[in-house]
Amino acid sequence: MSRTHRIAAVPGDGIGIEVIEAGLEVLDALAAAEPDLAFEVERFPWGSDYYLEHGVMMPDDGFARLRAFDAILFGSAGDPRVPDHLTLWGLRLAICQGMDQYANVRPTRLLPGIEGPLKGVTAAELDWVIVRENSEGEYAGAGGRVHQGFDHEVGLDVSIMTRKGVERIIRFAFELARSRPRKKLTVVTKSNAQRHAMVMWDEIAAMVQADYPDIETDKMLVDAMTTRMVLKPASLDVIVATNLHADILSDLAAALSGSLGIAPTGNLNPERDFPSMFEPIHGSAFDIMGKGIANPIGTFWSTAMLLDHLGEEAAAGRLMNAIEVVTGRGEVLTADLGGSATTAEVTEAVCAALAGSNV
Ligand code: ATP
Numbered sequence: 420m421s422r423t424h425r426i427a428a429v430p431g432d433g434i435g436i437e438v439i440e441a442g443l444e445v446l447d448a449l450a451a452a453e454p455d456l457a458f459e460v461e462r463f464p465w466g467s468d469y470y471l472e473h474g475v476m477m478p479d480d481g482f483a484r485l486r487a488f489d490a491i492l493f494g495s496a497g498d499p500r501v502p503d504h505l506t507l508w509g510l511r512l513a514i515c516q517g518m519d520q521y522a523n524v525r526p527t528r529l530l531p532g533i534e535g536p537l538k539g540v541t542a543a544e545l546d547w548v549i550v551r552e553n554s555e556g557e558y559a560g561a562g563g564r565v566h567q568g569f570d571h572e573v574g575l576d577v578s579i580m581t582r583k584g585v586e587r588i589i590r591f592a593f594e595l596a597r598s599r600p601r602k603k604l605t606v607v608t609k610s611n612a613q614r615h616a617m618v619m620w621d622e623i624a625a626m627v628q629a630d631y632p633d634i635e636t637d638k639m640l641v642d643a644m645t646t647r648m649v650l651k652p653a654s655l656d657v658i659v660a661t662n663l664h665a666d667i668l669s670d671l672a673a674a675l676s677g678s679l680g681i682a683p684t685g686n687l688n689p690e691r692d693f694p695s696m697f698e699p700i701h702g703s704a705f706d707i708m709g710k711g712i713a714n715p716i717g718t719f720w721s722t723a724m725l726l727d728h729l730g731e732e733a734a735a736g737r738l739m740n741a742i743e744v745v746t747g748r749g750e751v752l753t754a755d756l757g758g759s760a761t762t763a764e765v766t767e768a769v770c771a772a773l774a775g776s777n778v
Contacts, residue, residue: 433703435494476509680714
């Protein structure tokens with residue numbers, strides 16, 4: 420039976436535009452290889468250029484238009500000409516929060532042929548999924564500024580954690596841990612210094628843990644977690660952390676897996692009331708924009724997560740396999756991975772691997 424999925428592509432800014440085009444080529448290659456599989460893709464040219472022209476990152480009806488899709492493939496939002504908080508809140512966070520994509524899932528592993536910066540660490544020893552709370556906490560957007568410009572100016576960012584918000588992300592992480600072979604979960608906290616919401620976070624984690632006796636669970640302070648990721652990577656499996664903590668830890672994780680350019684993420688609305696959104700972890704990287712050298716693998720891996728979410732596990736597996744064939748061969752890699760290939764060459768190699776030939 421034929422399956423058609425409706426995908427909204429929001430390339431955004433900087434290299435987001437280049438890597439999303441590459442991701443859409445890979446979707447075409449997947450569809451070409453499987454006659455029953457089709458994608459209806461619509462591109463939305465929203466982002467900083469749109470902002471400079473219209474004063475908003477996306478049009479008023481943008482949200483309603485995206486809602487009609489099965490999933491969203493997102494590039495990046497960020498431009499030196501526009502303040503970062505405007506680009507972030509005007510597009511990416513507007514979508515994530517508006518669509519209640521509360522579970523941000525960030526897999527990290529050493530792909531074949533890629534050597535991370537940790538000496539002697541093998542692929543079997545670095546295989547994590549970071550689950551980031553994506554709807555509240557430090558990025559809830561609560562706060563304000565008064566008396567701007569005076570020396571008695573006050574700026575306030577209030578972290579908001581709700582019992583419902585914490586419980587649903589912790590439960591999501593336990594379920595994910597249960598689906599993986601090692602069945603381990605590390606709960607990241609900072610309840611020694613932050614004595615209200617983080618203590619509630621710990622209490623809720625302990626309460627939910629009682630429902631998952633089969634999962635080996637431990638708790639780490641976020642500062643100690645950074646050293647554990649570097650010194651004892653094999654001791655970790657699934658990691659759950661607040662919005663801010665996981666934001667930072669996942670950039671570290673991406674670097675430890677070889678490059679920010681390969682790391683993927685999914686912003687999930689697990690209840691499927693809204694489409695989920697998939698994107699590479701990296702940002703706009705204006706230093707390499709327009710040069711055609713951005714690594715598209717983070718977008719390809721994100722596309723595999725998108726396929727998995729849409730129930731296309733076999734296609735997701737084929738795409739991951741094609742990525743791993745290309746990295747494993749080590750001949751067609753971008754500069755961030757020590758090679759000299761262009762975005763187009765890596766894309767071509769992955770499409771060729773999907774088609775079963777050798778480029
Ligand atoms: P933003 O402010 O949008 O997060 P940024 O430029 O501050 O963007 P990133 O885009 O996350 O931060 O990237 C940091 C650096 O990592 C870039 O300057 C770039 O050199 C490198 N980098 C990021 N993504 C890639 C990629 N896909 N391919 C190659 N290099 C990359």
